[in-house]
């Protein structure tokens with residue numbers, strides 16, 4: 357079946373129910389942004405929020421803003437909004453710290469719960485193809501715990517079913533793989549993990565705001581995720597952590613800073629954890645950065661997820677079919693699952709000169725990114741992307757590959773951040 361023409365793409369844009377949201381983001385004319393899965397663009401409303409938090413709340417309100425501007429409750433208030441996007445119940449999510457730090461807390465709490473139930477469970481399972489920080493945090497925690505704790509990596513040789521022995525304490529997986537875009541069936545996989553007596557920790561970095569997530573229906577135990585990717589919270593904006601109600605008060609996480617205390621301003625000389633999700637905080641929050649998350653969340657909350665998902669699938673189908681039709685024999689290998697149910701919201705291709713090809717695309721204002729080894733990654737973000745963007749990007753990709761325009765010194769030189 358032939359893929360769409362540019363005018364057919366234009367017609368899809370004209371009837372797109374999400375098209376309005378593009379005007380809510382600052383995007384330079386002519387820029388085709390395929391990297392919202394790594395750093396979402398700035399909502400226009402974030403500028404007003406920045407001025408308010410810096411000029412008014414900090415500048416004028418000073419210390420009083422901890423009470424008067426709602427700073428103290430900001431992690432819980434924003435957590436409630438994120439909770440609505442990931443199928444959380446009330447009081448199950450807070451915004452705080454980084455995804456890596458939150459993962460450390462979640463893994464530690466899960467280990468503590470399992471120690472009580474069955475101390476022989478000393479294996480932390482994660483995936484060789486997981487985001488490196490997720491592997492490193494598990495390795496760091498196992499080394500810190502010592503006492504026989506170890507990390508077991510699943511891969512093609514050792515699939516999850518074979519890794520789930522009666523020594524496994526927890527399984528930590530990314531819902532959507534950062535490199536390939538492959539997506540787990542959360543409910544089915546969590547059930548498999550629970551049937552083996554282990555706890556399930558989900559990293560939603562490439563899922564929150566991108567695909568339907570229902571943590572409660574999926575019976576997950578813990579979850580963490582970013583706000584600066586599909587949620588458009590700004591560079592390095594604080595992350596979130598979700599803990600199932602049934603676990604919240606069973607154990608506490610080891611970063612027992614005063615913000616996780618039941619009454620921080622008692623200044624007590626011993627630790628009593630807060631009741632509920634607040635015990636997953638640690639210290640004073642980065643308020644100026646955290647305040648900028650809300651505008652992006654409000655946009656996501658105003659866009660029905662079934663529309664977002666339908667458009668994400670349509671954009672991916674369009675990308676893949678255009679490449680199949682226009683780029684045969686040009687050394688591109690799709691590494692993203694071909695079936696929509698097994699895919700998140702980006703598409704990735706291997707090319708032997710992937711890095712240089714991506715630099716040549718970026719030089720033409722088509723911004724995706726590169727991930728080792730040899731992977732061109734294209735984020736598909738339905739809130740502000742157009743079908744014609746996909747058409748134009750694939751046309752440029754074809755031209756760059758056909759003409760070998762990537763084969764120039766300025767495109768071969770590696771930057772620190774790829």
Ligand SMILES: *Cc1c(COP(=O)(O)O)cnc(C)c1O
Nearest residue numbers: 454455456487489530534559561
């Ligand atoms: C982006 C990403 C992270 C980033 O973690 P930080 O602590 O924010 O650097 C972690 N895990 C996954 C799966 C990611 O995609």
